[in-house]
Amino acid sequence: MKKKDLRLERKKHRLEENKMFILQAAETVFAQKGYSLATMDDIALEAQFSKATLYRYYKSKREVFFEVILNSFEEVRKKTAKIKLKKITAEEKIRELIFYISTYYHKKKNMARILYMERSVMRNILNIDIKKHLSHSTQHPQIPNEFKENMEEIFNIICEIIKEGIESGEFRKVDVRDAAFIFGALLRGFHFRGPLRGREYRIKESTDLLLNFFLYGIKKKGKA
């Protein structure tokens, strides 16, 4: 009995491992080529599995894609939650968040951009795939929900951090959700510059820059 359990255990473990391995490969490929230009062949090659094998682990290209994105989000969510719990000032939390997200974007490079691919594009990928298989029985309407929940939780944590800052007197009495949204926009826009390349910022540098502007704006003090 124990033997069997162990075997099953090991089997499950290997399955999970393989799934992660494929996901990693997929992330690399999607990051390099975007959704449409990436082919299952590319991913299979990168993952060193046969293309058919990918389909043992994931039902479709679309599922792989969403899994990749979900993975990303989960990582960020966990880290964000952790930072929130630290015993430091809100400003320091904000700084850490900026630093972490910058690092993250830096590592994942293009992946981040794919994340912010237009809603309608996302919807499109979804729709197309659903249409294609309209006759098939198994669909995955639940995926986008998990997706959204993750984003919302991250957003909420940021809200809470800002709220802390306001309550502690560090920040102005701004609308918390607005501020969180601005925070997100700033980071998103900063790291998600399209084909335009200004100078390349180092992570430390960009953290300072972003923090500075997020805190103080460009207005000369005492003039407001």
Added chain:
Amino acid sequence: MKKKDLRLERKKHRLEENKMFILQAAETVFAQKGYSLATMDDIALEAQFSKATLYRYYKSKREVFFEVILNSFEEVRKKTAKIKLKKITAEEKIRELIFYISTYYHKKKNMARILYMERSVMRNILNIDIKKHLSHSTQHPQIPNEFKENMEEIFNIICEIIKEGIESGEFRKVDVRDAAFIFGALLRGFHFRGPLRGREYRIKESTDLLLNFFLYGIKKKGKA
């Protein structure tokens, strides 16, 4: 003679009109589906022309795409230049800029997002298409350049406006290019929120919000 001229005129006019019409259709489709997922059939359908006709006006899908983007940029560049020349304070110029760009993004909705599509995807599209047409005599190597120049000019104008503000004592002595970049990032990130939808801001509202944060940040005054 006059008759002929008029006819030619009208003909030319209709050609231009058709080109624009196709471009509009293309914009709609690209905005909805992104580059790869958009098909020439889609665009033809939207433009109510036959697919073959599109090819009378544009040499390839890629050319249509770049024309669409170029169009967008030119419009923004012109407006930005105009605002810069107005006889108003730098802050007011910034406000107008935010308002205009917000309006623009609002109108063009998804188009803006396509612009910020993966750099690597862009590169990919470019490379692939350039290679494909390597043998043909008439290429469009200038397109990406015009593209870049447009972006840079917009960026430079923003820099100048900020510089004005600093020189007039309105703004802090920040690094001009950093500030311009932050400005761009803020707007970009704000309007280019991916699948996440917080509340919908009205343009007036979002202009205020963005201006407020860009000017003052979230830090409580006197504490820095």
Added chain:
Amino acid sequence: MKKKDLRLERKKHRLEENKMFILQAAETVFAQKGYSLATMDDIALEAQFSKATLYRYYKSKREVFFEVILNSFEEVRKKTAKIKLKKITAEEKIRELIFYISTYYHKKKNMARILYMERSVMRNILNIDIKKHLSHSTQHPQIPNEFKENMEEIFNIICEIIKEGIESGEFRKVDVRDAAFIFGALLRGFHFRGPLRGREYRIKESTDLLLNFFLYGIKKKGKA
């Protein structure tokens, strides 16, 4: 171990078989329609594979085409070489050659004609396709060479046979290369009559006829 080997063996065998099968189908279709008019759909239909499957075996229509031609040439070359080595008189070798090539042309019917398709068309096909694939890493610049080499070797063997005949006193002291060329032209022209159909010759008949004229011409003896 042996089992696996056998399986691999069988697999390889089937692959080769399929390749040949496709080639046969392609030959039929090309022979019927020529290069440009033949479509991959035609070939797929004839081969009873899906069109996509053809692309598992050959990279492009062009590759299929060249493979078909190469195949033809190789067969002829081998047979020609074999005849040359026989212990018979040069005249008998010439007769055998005529017989073999006539048989071959008869079997392959139109294929032979495709071979003599427009040089410019060939060049065109080549150029177009080479340009198209310029950017890809794996090209087949060797194909046309193998092609040429085959032709040249066949030509050379014929030269040698004629030379033997001259040295043995069977033939007049003609220029060997001229004679070989005439020999080729005669066969080529005979079997490659366009839309004009005189009477249908049987192979035995045409062999006699061709041999007779190649040896004696039409001039009355003693008059030259």
Added chain:
Amino acid sequence: MKKKDLRLERKKHRLEENKMFILQAAETVFAQKGYSLATMDDIALEAQFSKATLYRYYKSKREVFFEVILNSFEEVRKKTAKIKLKKITAEEKIRELIFYISTYYHKKKNMARILYMERSVMRNILNIDIKKHLSHSTQHPQIPNEFKENMEEIFNIICEIIKEGIESGEFRKVDVRDAAFIFGALLRGFHFRGPLRGREYRIKESTDLLLNFFLYGIKKKGKA
């Protein structure tokens, strides 16, 4: 009245002129690219007419093609008939024929090859076009007949020349039609060498060579 006649006359003349002009252009293009690769655009460009105009003069690409070929044949037929009537020996007539046809092939280069495009290919072009327009009323089933008649007449004239030679004692008592066929094959094959290029023969040279072999073959005299 006279005025009108003259005008009509001139008009007709211009129409004929245009037709010929288009035909010339078409010949050039077909010779360069073959049937399938030649486009109506190419021909229009070469003829400096608009593509639509071509369709005023010819109903289809196919019709242009056949007209081009027919033209070719007619020219050859006339010349062949003329040579036959000359007051010279049969051998001299044969020599002149070879010279003329060689010159002709030389001028028209690839056109000749197109002529001998496989019957089945011809049939195919025909079939396809007929099928395409099955619903349309006007077809051209007569064209191939004119075509054939021309070829046959040329063949017959050659037969007659050879017959003369036999009757005058110049030539051996060969089967006239066989000899004529061999004659055609020799010329056809000689000028219609595919991608293989031996040495380039000058016209004078090749005339001698062909005549020599056609008359004497390669057999050493007295041995037969």
Added chain:
DNA sequence: TATGAATGAGCATTCATTCAT
């Protein structure tokens, strides 16, 4: 009449997905 513009039908090629072993 001549022609610029418009288009339907195709075609080579690709790719997500399924099948058979």
Added chain:
DNA sequence: TATGAATGAATGCTCATTCAT
């Protein structure tokens, strides 16, 4: 289970032919 092979459905692009002026 893993995978090589097979394929249906696209997709960008072309071209002979028709239309409207």
